[in-house]
Amino acid sequence: MSAFPNTSTVQTQSVPTWRQKDAKPFVQIEQITKQFGQFTAVNSVSLDIYRNELFCLLGGSGSGKSTLLRMLAGFEEPTSGRILIDGVDMTGIPPWERPVNMMFQSYALFPHLSVEANVAFGLKREGLKSAEVNKRVAEILGMVQLGHLAKRKPHMLSGGQRQRVALARSLVKRPKLLLLDEPLGALDKKLREETQFELMRLQDELGITFIVVTHDQEEAMTLATRIGVMNNGDIVQTAEPHEVYEYPQNRFVAEFIGNVNLFDGTVMDEERDSTTIRSSDIDGLLKVDHGISGAPNQNVSVAIRPEKIRISREPIDLAVNATTGVISDVAYMGSQSIFKVRLNSGKEIRITQPNVSREMGNRLTWEDRVFLSWGADSCVVLVA
Amino acid sequence: MLSKLRLGRMAVILVPMLWLAAFFFIPFLVVFKISLAEAMIAVPPYSPLLQWDSSNAYLTFKVTFGNYLYLFESRFYLDAYLSSLKIAAISTFFALLIGFPIAYLIARSRPTMRTILLALVILPFWTSFLLRVYAWMALLKKNGLVNDFLLATGIIDQPIQILQTDFAVYLGIVYTYLPFMILPLYTTLEKMDLNLLDAAQDLGAKPYQSFFLVTLPLAKPGIIAGCLLVFIPAVGEYVIPALLGGSDTLMIGRVLWDEFFLNRDWPLASAVAVVMLIVLVGPIMFMRNSNKEAE
Numbered sequence: 001m002s003a004f005p006n007t008s009t010v011q012t013q014s015v016p017t018w019r020q021k022d023a024k025p026f027v028q029i030e031q032i033t034k035q036f037g038q039f040t041a042v043n044s045v046s047l048d049i050y051r052n053e054l055f056c057l058l059g060g061s062g063s064g065k066s067t068l069l070r071m072l073a074g075f076e077e078p079t080s081g082r083i084l085i086d087g088v089d090m091t092g093i094p095p096w097e098r099p100v101n102m103m104f105q106s107y108a109l110f111p112h113l114s115v116e117a118n119v120a121f122g123l124k125r126e127g128l129k130s131a132e133v134n135k136r137v138a139e140i141l142g143m144v145q146l147g148h149l150a151k152r153k154p155h156m157l158s159g160g161q162r163q164r165v166a167l168a169r170s171l172v173k174r175p176k177l178l179l180l181d182e183p184l185g186a187l188d189k190k191l192r193e194e195t196q197f198e199l200m201r202l203q204d205e206l207g208i209t210f211i212v213v214t215h216d217q218e219e220a221m222t223l224a225t226r227i228g229v230m231n232n233g234d235i236v237q238t239a240e241p242h243e244v245y246e247y248p249q250n251r252f253v254a255e256f257i258g259n260v261n262l263f264d265g266t267v268m269d270e271e272r273d274s275t276t277i278r279s280s281d282i283d284g285l286l287k288v289d290h291g292i293s294g295a296p297n298q299n300v301s302v303a304i305r306p307e308k309i310r311i312s313r314e315p316i317d318l319a320v321n322a323t324t325g326v327i328s329d330v331a332y333m334g335s336q337s338i339f340k341v342r343l344n345s346g347k348e349i350r351i352t353q354p355n356v357s358r359e360m361g362n363r364l365t366w367e368d369r370v371f372l373s374w375g376a377d378s379c380v381v382l383v384a
Numbered sequence: 385m386l387s388k389l390r391l392g393r394m395a396v397i398l399v400p401m402l403w404l405a406a407f408f409f410i411p412f413l414v415v416f417k418i419s420l421a422e423a424m425i426a427v428p429p430y431s432p433l434l435q436w437d438s439s440n441a442y443l444t445f446k447v448t449f450g451n452y453l454y455l456f457e458s459r460f461y462l463d464a465y466l467s468s469l470k471i472a473a474i475s476t477f478f479a480l481l482i483g484f485p486i487a488y489l490i491a492r493s494r495p496t497m498r499t500i501l502l503a504l505v506i507l508p509f510w511t512s513f514l515l516r517v518y519a520w521m522a523l524l525k526k527n528g529l530v531n532d533f534l535l536a537t538g539i540i541d542q543p544i545q546i547l548q549t550d551f552a553v554y555l556g557i558v559y560t561y562l563p564f565m566i567l568p569l570y571t572t573l574e575k576m577d578l579n580l581l582d583a584a585q586d587l588g589a590k591p592y593q594s595f596f597l598v599t600l601p602l603a604k605p606g607i608i609a610g611c612l613l614v615f616i617p618a619v620g621e622y623v624i625p626a627l628l629g630g631s632d633t634l635m636i637g638r639v640l641w642d643e644f645f646l647n648r649d650w651p652l653a654s655a656v657a658v659v660m661l662i663v664l665v666g667p668i669m670f671m672r673n674s675n676k677e678a679e
Contacts (some may be wrong), residue, residue, distance in 0.1 A: 073581055095585040108583035112601045121597075122587030173587065 017050035023053035026051040041067040043233035054210040056220035059230030101175040105182040107166035109154040116150040140172045180212045254303040261349040282323040291374040301382040306352045308378035322373040419654035451655035468636040472618035475557035491573035526655035548630035556624040564613035572606030
């Protein structure tokens, strides 16, 4: 397996489908709400997913992402709203008649059946001839490199092998849409990384649309064509991974994905392509290179990622986007170091710096007074 | 150190071993010994195994297989065995048919409800078994509650004979042993991962298919355990056929009782018991094998 994922497919297509104005969505989720008694698990979610996408629903526990997935599979009926798959309204269609397969978080392999029989289970329900069933089972087991374990029972397999059986079982019916519930959650870190690339390879080869539910933001970043971030039953942002990271639309997304420093402030001046904000957190002015179309004197937050802040012992003479503080903590991580800097306002912020040099001598350390600065293009203003 | 450890282990196993030896193996040997004797009018009513004739200094060791030969030659005993096995098998089948949905329902109900339902299953044990069978006699007799109800609703126009029929015996056995069917079934069904049913449906199985292809195979250990727990005591059942059955209800437990207390033929009764035990070893071995397979 190559160490680098094959991402060329996304890049060679001139414009991804989800950015084309007139593209027809493959999965249409329209105003879906699901209530369990008084509790609203999914709150009027609308979402379009396009053919061949690897869409990640990302959120913490209780965010409604699994409920949404179960409604796509047909295990739960929405309280209101509807789901269309390939143009067909799924309302009232039971799971066994949907062109959808699911890979369960617990894998849900049938313990009384061999690997082979587990994979053949779905094909037999279609009434295929046994020769055809055997051919397709062998084919898919070869694809996930499990041909030699076909006769084993699930309890005789390792966690990683079980995961691949579950994947093979859900792929063998060639569904239009594959749903994956925390597909890598039960694997250890190294295996998880390998399997991520494996998933992307399979998705690319088979041309099946994937919807993946995960709570792991790194997993979503690596796998997804687009990410839908969920919180309290709502989708709070839908965007490509780099957009979600670099241009979070609200405080929740900024804080949930990666680490972020947030400065609270008031809008002083706003033009079409710049906004000036006074923040007591940095005891100065922030200048951002985009407009926010909000009222003056509005209270906003400005988000800056830890790796986008320059840190130095040399004083910087800048009127905006600069401040000073004292290093309160240092963590050496090998490839990078994390500094915690206490600003004069008392606020503590986080800065990461790549360890470009091997020399330890002149490193920044505890109690150093440092000067911080960042570019106007590194900041995002968050209104919500 | 090692010997101490082994000694400790031995001591732990020793207690149940002694218990089994004292209350199962030694009594079985006694019964087996009596089955090799001849019946006689004496106390105890059978010939001794060893006899010391002091005048001639003879030690006589007398064993007869006549009782066993008699069992196999007489059509009556063979019929009694077969009839017992038949009644036990049919009762077990109906206990499974009734017990499975009950166990399924309990296993799928909410945890608080589960405790209550399980308590209800066990509740009849608080009343003596004998009393409950007597209660059935009162219910099933000519002017009993069941006949009264059927007459009142106009389903029948004169009382029907329920008591002292095979039907009453089946009813009694199924009623009595149903908890022994439900409890092991409940245990296996409760352990089942419900995601498996979702997975089956997701792969295209309709609900009845996922029941037969997933639920039922996974409940197999419970089905086997439940069936044996009903079947084995039902084969040797005495009280139910004696109280609810007719004079023509032939069961080996009743035969045994009659040989023992009416005919005072202890050796033949013992032979009947030994053969019954051997007959029941078959299903017990079957359970052992299927358990091993499941592991």
